[in-house]
Amino acid sequence: MTDKPAPGDLELTIKNADHSDSESLRNVLLQFVTSRVTVLMDKPWDGIAQPQEGTRMMFVSDGPNSQQPMLAVFTGPGFTEKFISDDNPFHHVVEVDARFAIVGLSAGAGIIINPNAIPSFRIDPSLGKILRDSALEQLSKLRQGSNSN
Numbered sequence: 001m002t003d004k005p006a007p008g009d010l011e012l013t014i015k016n017a018d019h020s021d022s023e024s025l026r027n028v029l030l031q032f033v034t035s036r037v038t039v040l041m042d043k044p045w046d047g048i049a050q051p052q053e054g055t056r057m058m059f060v061s062d063g064p065n066s067q068q069p070m071l072a073v074f075t076g077p078g079f080t081e082k083f084i085s086d087d088n089p090f091h092h093v094v095e096v097d098a099r100f101a102i103v104g105l106s107a108g109a110g111i112i113i114n115p116n117a118i119p120s121f122r123i124d125p126s127l128g129k130i131l132r133d134s135a136l137e138q139l140s141k142l143r144q145g146s147n148s149n
Contacts, residue, residue, distance in 0.1 A: 008010040011056040011075040015119040018140065028121055032052045032113065037098045038074040040083055041089040057104050058083065058090035060115045068125070073101050080112045102128075102135040 013031040018024040026124035040058040045051045074080050077093050084091045105111065111123040111131075123131070 008035070008075055010037070010113070011104070011119060013115060014075070014121045017119075017121070021022055029123070029127075029131075032121075032123075033077075033098050033135075035098045036095050037113070038077050038080060038093060038095050039101050040072060040074075040080055040088075041092045041094050042089045044092050045094050047068075047096050056090075057101065058088075059109060060112060062110060062112070062122070069106065070112040070115070070122070071101060071128075072110055072115050073098070073111055073113050075114055079117050082116065087119050099135045099138065102131050103139065105129075105132045 010031050012026075013028050016030050020100070034063060041051070042058075043052050043055040043057055058072045059069045062070045062073045072083070076093075080093050084093075103129050107129075108125055110125040110128045112120060113123075114120040
């Protein structure tokens with residue numbers, strides 16, 4: 001058995017969040033969008049170069065709402081272990097900037113950080129859309145800046 005690594009900033013922020021306090025929830029979101037996170041992908045990828053065309057990240061259902069897709073994002077590789085199995089094609093553990101994961105969010109989907117684990121955090125689809133639109137806008141500005149040099 002391996003020792004679980006010390007929790008990172010995002011994990012601690014989620015763990016210490018007061019889910020009834022809007023400022024606390026805002027802090028989780030701010031920490032999330034600036035963090036490195038772990039995702040499960042269906043094809044190998046180094047997290048740096050352009051991923052293979054058609055590479056997908058793993059989505060899960062939103063608890064009892066089995067029709068609601070939620071992007072599965074993890075604060076570290078230790079939280080992915082229960083999802084890796086021979087019958088799950090999403091067994092490639094990749095660390096990425098959270099903004100990369102957010103850009104990969106499909107229409108109508110939300111995000112669950114550390115699904116089926118403690119601590120976890122749920123971002124509903126309407127907020128996921130706002131985060132995705134913002135990440136795409138930032139990406140567009142970065143591309144425009146690099147094209148003007």
